[in-house]
Amino acid sequence: MLRALFTLCLLGHFSFAQTIQQCKYRFDNYLNFRGSLNNRVQFQNDVIYILDDKGKKEIAIYANEIELFARFLINNPFSKQEQLIKFKGVKKLSKAKCDSISDKITDKKNKNKYENKLPLSGYRIAIDPGHTAVTLTEALIEQKFLYFRKDSINHPYDTIKIFESSLAFNTAQLLQKMLEEQGAKVLLSRSKENYNSFNCTYSQWVTNHKTRILDSLKNAKVLPVIKYNKFIKQNEHDLFWDFFRDFELTNRAKVMNEFYPHLSVVIHYNVDEKNEPWKQITKKNFTMAFIGGAFTGDNLDKYENKVHFLRLLLTDQLNQSEKLAALTVTNFNKNLEIPIASQFDATYLKDNCLFTGSPGVFSRNLNLCRSVNSPLVYGESLYQDNERECEALMKMDITYKDLNTNDRLLSVAKSYYDAVFKFIKK
Numbered sequence: 001m002l003r004a005l006f007t008l009c010l011l012g013h014f015s016f017a018q019t020i021q022q023c024k025y026r027f028d029n030y031l032n033f034r035g036s037l038n039n040r041v042q043f044q045n046d047v048i049y050i051l052d053d054k055g056k057k058e059i060a061i062y063a064n065e066i067e068l069f070a071r072f073l074i075n076n077p078f079s080k081q082e083q084l085i086k087f088k089g090v091k092k093l094s095k096a097k098c099d100s101i102s103d104k105i106t107d108k109k110n111k112n113k114y115e116n117k118l119p120l121s122g123y124r125i126a127i128d129p130g131h132t133a134v135t136l137t138e139a140l141i142e143q144k145f146l147y148f149r150k151d152s153i154n155h156p157y158d159t160i161k162i163f164e165s166s167l168a169f170n171t172a173q174l175l176q177k178m179l180e181e182q183g184a185k186v187l188l189s190r191s192k193e194n195y196n197s198f199n200c201t202y203s204q205w206v207t208n209h210k211t212r213i214l215d216s217l218k219n220a221k222v223l224p225v226i227k228y229n230k231f232i233k234q235n236e237h238d239l240f241w242d243f244f245r246d247f248e249l250t251n252r253a254k255v256m257n258e259f260y261p262h263l264s265v266v267i268h269y270n271v272d273e274k275n276e277p278w279k280q281i282t283k284k285n286f287t288m289a290f291i292g293g294a295f296t297g298d299n300l301d302k303y304e305n306k307v308h309f310l311r312l313l314l315t316d317q318l319n320q321s322e323k324l325a326a327l328t329v330t331n332f333n334k335n336l337e338i339p340i341a342s343q344f345d346a347t348y349l350k351d352n353c354l355f356t357g358s359p360g361v362f363s364r365n366l367n368l369c370r371s372v373n374s375p376l377v378y379g380e381s382l383y384q385d386n387e388r389e390c391e392a393l394m395k396m397d398i399t400y401k402d403l404n405t406n407d408r409l410l411s412v413a414k415s416y417y418d419a420v421f422k423f424i425k426k
């Protein structure tokens with residue numbers, strides 16, 4: 001008992017100065033997908049090594065450098081993070097060098113104490129409404145929509161037509177209003193329900209920006225000529241999946257990170273995976289949320305991912321994300337009356353995710369879970385193709401502060417809001 005108390009005190013004391021043991025905890029509980037990083041990360045008494053795919057030590061972080069790196073990674077743009085880690089390599093930094101790096105860090109996430117008029121004043125919250133398509137033409141490319149005739153005796157002509165982008169955008173706007181009313185500054189990663197983070201639709205991007213962007217990536221040698229030649233000739237569908245999807249997600253993270261959010265909410269709506277190709281209703285409905293982690297060995301081959309991995313390892317963002325996501329899932333379960341998913345309720349949960357220990361919260365190495373630089377919840381509140389949800393989601397029969405919506409989307413927004421509020425106030 002005494003020992004437990006002593007450990008608790010130590011953990012409390014070191015909540016900012018992260019220790020090797022705390023990093024090891026995150027490695028074991030969130031990051032190391034079924035031991036697949038055992039050959040890529042080595043923990044010793046006073047140092048953590050990141051190894052390349054040949055087993056050669058590539059990066060070393062010493063115990064006394066952890067806090068400095070955690071602060072630096074949280075408070076700097078990606079390009080500077082990458083620069084410092086490349087400069088660092090395996091050498092141990094001198095006290096003077098550590099001090100000079102430390103002096104140059106501006107703590108962007110310190111809350112301005114003078115902004116305290118409302119409960120959330122001084123907090124910045126980034127919201128990403130997932131996806132972008134709200135027309136059938138674009139949705140056929142993106143594949144995030146439901147369109148089928150409901151096979152029911154009572155409603156023989158009911159057509160279900162739902163775009164996930166619309167649901168997510170509507171929820172984001174509701175949540176934005178709730179948070180701003182309490183004084184928070186809120187950023188949405190895209191400004192319209194049919195826009196992506198480049199402030200246009202995908203078709204507009206193809207027409208107006210594709211050639212210029214591909215040319216500039218080729219000229220900067222970021223895009224090999226062979227890939228350039230392939231992308232420049234591709235039809236919209238193939239270009240979306242081979243290039244644009246990841247390119248745009250990376251931009252979403254960039255837009256969110258430039259805002260230096262204290263926390264981020266990524267909004268998605270799920271479907272029953274067994275119901276593919278989603279041309280009928282399902283009886284199933286589960287609620288869940290994702291946070292970062294679950295890296296595999298080959299995920300660390302790209303240098304970019306090593307930088308994200310180090311941030312997730314050295315800072316306490318994953319611990320915080322688990323708390324925020326757990327609060328969110330509890331609210332989904334209570335407010336929407338949907339059961340919480342266990343690891344056995346979907347193949348992707350069993351095959352690609354690590355269970356965090358908090359019901360319904362899983363580590364998953366999705367682009368945004370990895371690259372958004374703040375505690376985050378990536379929510380999958382409900383199954384859109386559920387027999388009751390699909391009808392309820394089609395309605396736009398209530399108004400919340402000038403926004404047309406329905407009671408399901410409002411409950412989802414309220415669930416996020418209460419989770420964010422409780423998380424910040426704790």
Ligand SMILES: [Zn+2]
Nearest residue numbers: 130164268269
């Ligand atoms: Zn989605």
